[in-house]
Amino acid sequence: MINLAQKDIAHTLGKFVVTAMGVGMLLGIVLIMIGVYRGLLVDAQILLDNVGADLWIVQENTMGPFAESSRIHEDLKDTLKVIEGIDKAEAMTFQNLQLYGQEKPVRVTVVGYNPHAEINPINKNYLIQGRALQQAHYEVVVSVETGFNFHDTINIGRNIYTVVGVLKKGCVSSSGDPLIYVSLKDAQELQFSYSNANIRNDRDRGIAGDGDTHIANAIVATIKVGYDVKTIANKIGMWKHQSVFTNEEQITVLTKNLVERSAKQIGLFTVILVVVSTIIIGLIIYTMTLEKIKEISIMKLIGIPDSLIVKMVVQETVLLGFFAFVFGNIFSNLTYDKFPKRVVLESTDAFILFGVIIIASILASFVGVAKVVRADPTVAIGG
Amino acid sequence: MQKEQSMRVENLVKNFGKGDSLVSVLEGASFTINKGELIALVAPSGAGKTTLLMMLGCVIEPTSGSMWLGEKKVYENRWLTKDSRKIRRQKIGFIFQAHYLIPFLNVLENVTLVPLTNQVPTKEANAHAMELLQYFDIAEKAYNKPSQLSGGQNQRVAIARALANNPEIILADEPTAALDTERSISVVKMLKKIATEQNVAIIMVTHDDRMLEYCDRVMKIEDKKIVFI
Numbered sequence: 001m002i003n004l005a006q007k008d009i010a011h012t013l014g015k016f017v018v019t020a021m022g023v024g025m026l027l028g029i030v031l032i033m034i035g036v037y038r039g040l041l042v043d044a045q046i047l048l049d050n051v052g053a054d055l056w057i058v059q060e061n062t063m064g065p066f067a068e069s070s071r072i073h074e075d076l077k078d079t080l081k082v083i084e085g086i087d088k089a090e091a092m093t094f095q096n097l098q099l100y101g102q103e104k105p106v107r108v109t110v111v112g113y114n115p116h117a118e119i120n121p122i123n124k125n126y127l128i129q130g131r132a133l134q135q136a137h138y139e140v141v142v143s144v145e146t147g148f149n150f151h152d153t154i155n156i157g158r159n160i161y162t163v164v165g166v167l168k169k170g171c172v173s174s175s176g177d178p179l180i181y182v183s184l185k186d187a188q189e190l191q192f193s194y195s196n197a198n199i200r201n202d203r204d205r206g207i208a209g210d211g212d213t214h215i216a217n218a219i220v221a222t223i224k225v226g227y228d229v230k231t232i233a234n235k236i237g238m239w240k241h242q243s244v245f246t247n248e249e250q251i252t253v254l255t256k257n258l259v260e261r262s263a264k265q266i267g268l269f270t271v272i273l274v275v276v277s278t279i280i281i282g283l284i285i286y287t288m289t290l291e292k293i294k295e296i297s298i299m300k301l302i303g304i305p306d307s308l309i310v311k312m313v314v315q316e317t318v319l320l321g322f323f324a325f326v327f328g329n330i331f332s333n334l335t336y337d338k339f340p341k342r343v344v345l346e347s348t349d350a351f352i353l354f355g356v357i358i359i360a361s362i363l364a365s366f367v368g369v370a371k372v373v374r375a376d377p378t379v380a381i382g383g
Numbered sequence: 384m385q386k387e388q389s390m391r392v393e394n395l396v397k398n399f400g401k402g403d404s405l406v407s408v409l410e411g412a413s414f415t416i417n418k419g420e421l422i423a424l425v426a427p428s429g430a431g432k433t434t435l436l437m438m439l440g441c442v443i444e445p446t447s448g449s450m451w452l453g454e455k456k457v458y459e460n461r462w463l464t465k466d467s468r469k470i471r472r473q474k475i476g477f478i479f480q481a482h483y484l485i486p487f488l489n490v491l492e493n494v495t496l497v498p499l500t501n502q503v504p505t506k507e508a509n510a511h512a513m514e515l516l517q518y519f520d521i522a523e524k525a526y527n528k529p530s531q532l533s534g535g536q537n538q539r540v541a542i543a544r545a546l547a548n549n550p551e552i553i554l555a556d557e558p559t560a561a562l563d564t565e566r567s568i569s570v571v572k573m574l575k576k577i578a579t580e581q582n583v584a585i586i587m588v589t590h591d592d593r594m595l596e597y598c599d600r601v602m603k604i605e606d607k608k609i610v611f612i
Binding site for chain 2: 001002004008010011012294295298299300301302303304305308377380381
C-alpha cells in the first residue's frame with residue numbers, strides 16, 4: 001500500500017524540514033530549561049561536596065549560611081573537637097561580594113577557611129593552575145569564571161590579594177556565582193571588621209570595642225568512622241545557642257528551600273512551552289490538512305477510507321514531532337554551553353520529552369483528523 | 384444479443400427537508416444503463432443533475448427506491464452495505480471537471496491508489512495501471528508528478544484512474560466544461576471509445592448540446608422525472 005504521509009512529506013520536504021526545525025527550536029528551549037534546573041541542583045551541591053562535612057553547626061534558629069545570615073563563634077570548633085565521635089571541626093565563612101578589576105564588576109561567593117586546618121574546601125581536582133592557599137593572608141584562589149588569571153592581583157576590601165590558584169569552570173555557589181577562596185582571617189576581616197572611620201565614629205558614640213572578628217558563619221565537622229552522624233547531631237543539637245544540620249539536611253535546605261521555587265518556575269515555564277509546542281504542532285497540522293482538503297475530498301469521493309487518510313495525518317504529525325525532537329536535541333546540544341549559568345542536559349530528560357512530544361503530537365493530530373472526518377466528498381462534483 | 388446491465392434504478396426518489404419545508408428533487412426515476420453505453424445527462428441548472436450523479440455514485444443516500452450496480456443490488460430504501468464508500472471504490476469510477484489528481488503522488492500511484500486500497504496485489508495493480516497508461520499513450524510519464532504533465536495528459540491520467548478498479552460505471556461530471564469545442568469533442572470521442580473498448584458504462588454530465596451526437600443516449604431531468612431522448 002502507498003504510504004501517503006511519506007509521499008506528502010517528500011512532496012513538500014523543504015517546508016516540512018523548516019517547520020520541524022522551528023518547532024525543534026522550541027523543544028530545544030524546553031530541554032535547555034530542564035537543563036537549567038538540573039544545573040541549579042548541581043551548582044547547589046558543589047560547595048557542600050567540596051567541603052565534605054558531615055555536620056554543619058550554625059547560628060541558633062537559622063538554617064545556615066546558604067539560606068540566611070548565620071553567625072557563630074569561631075572557637076566553638078575547639079569545643080566540638082572534644083566530643084566523642086567528632087573527627088575534625090573547622091570554622092568557615094561564606095559571603096557574597098563584588099570583585100573589581102575586570103571590564104564589569106564580578107559577583108562572587110567568598111569562602112573563608114583556615115589553610116592550615118584539616119578540612120580544606122578546595123577540591124584539588126578542580127585546580128587547573130597553581131595551588132590551594134598556603135599563607136594566612138592575601139592569597140586567593142579563584143574560579144576561572146571570574147576572569148582573573150594566575151598571579152593577577154585583586155583589590156578586596158582594604159587589601160591586595162594575589163591569585164595563587166585557578167579553579168576550572170563550573171566552581172560556583174548555589175546562586176551560580178563563581179567561588180573564590182581566601183584565608184579565614186582575611187574573610188573574617190572582610191565580613192566582620194569595621195572601617196577605621198566607623199570604629200572612630202563608634203568610639204565617639206561611646207560604643208566600645210573594634211568589633212569581634214573571631215566569628216564564622218558555620219562550623220563544619222566530620223565524624224569518625226563507626227559513629228552515627230544523626231546521634232552526634234542530636235547530641236550537639238541539645239546545646240544552647242546553635243543549630244545543627246547533617247550534610248543531607250543542608251543539601252535539602254539548598255535544593256528544596258532555595259532551588260524549589262526556581263524549579264517550580266522553570267517547571268511551569270517548561271510545561272507552558274510544551275503546551276505551546278503542542279498547539280503550534282496542532283495548528284501546523286490543521287493548516288497542512290486545510291491545504292490538502294480538496295485532495296482529501298477527492299480521495300473520500302473515489303472511495304479511499306477515512307482510516308487511510310487519518311493514518312496519513314497522524315503519521316505526518318508524529319513524524320513532525322519526531323523530527324522536531326531531533327532538531328531540538330541538536331539545537332540544545334549546540335547551544336547549552338553558551339549559557340552563562342550551568343545547563344545540564346541528561347538523556348533521561350530527553351527520553352521523557354520524546355515520550356511527551358509523541359503523545360502531544362498524537363493529540364495535536366486530532367485537529368487535522370477532525371478536519372478529515374468532516375471533509376465533504378461532494379465538493380468535487382457539480383463544480 | 385442481450386446487453387449486459389451496468390446500472391439499474393427503480394423508482395428512485397430524493398427529497399430534501401421534511402414537512403412544510405420538504406423539497407422534492409427526483410420523483411420515481413427508473414432506468415437501466417448497459418455496459419458499453421455513453422449516456423449524456425442534461426438538465427438546466429438546479430434541476431438536480433448533481434444530486435442524481437451523487438446518488439448514482441453512492442455519495443448521498445436517496446430517499447427511497449432501489450439501485451443495482453451490475454447485478455448486485457446496493458440500495459433498497461437504505462444502503463445494503465455498511466460502507467457505501469466501499470461500493471464507490473469497487474464499482475464506480477469518477478471523472479471530474481478538473482483532473483483532481485493527488486499532487487503528491489506520481490501518475491502510477493494516482494492510478495493504483497484505489498486498486499491497492501481494494502487489496503489488489505501491488506504487482507497486479509501496477510501491471511493493470513501500466514496497461515491503462517499505455518492505452519492512453521502516457522506510460523512514459525508513469526513516474527512523473529501531475530505538476531509535470533500538461534492539462535490534457537492529466538485528464539487522461541484521471542480517466543485511467545477512473546478505469547483502474549474495473550468499474551461497473553463511470554460518472555463523469557462535465558469533463559469538457561473547461562475545454563474548447565475541438566478538445567471537448569476529442570474527449571467525448573475518447574469516452575465513447577473507452578465505453579466501447581473497455582465495455583464500461585459512462586454517464587457524462589454536459590451542458591454542451593454539440594456533444595450529444597457522440598453519445599448513445601441522452602438522459603434528461605424534466606419536472607423531477609428522468610426522460611431519455
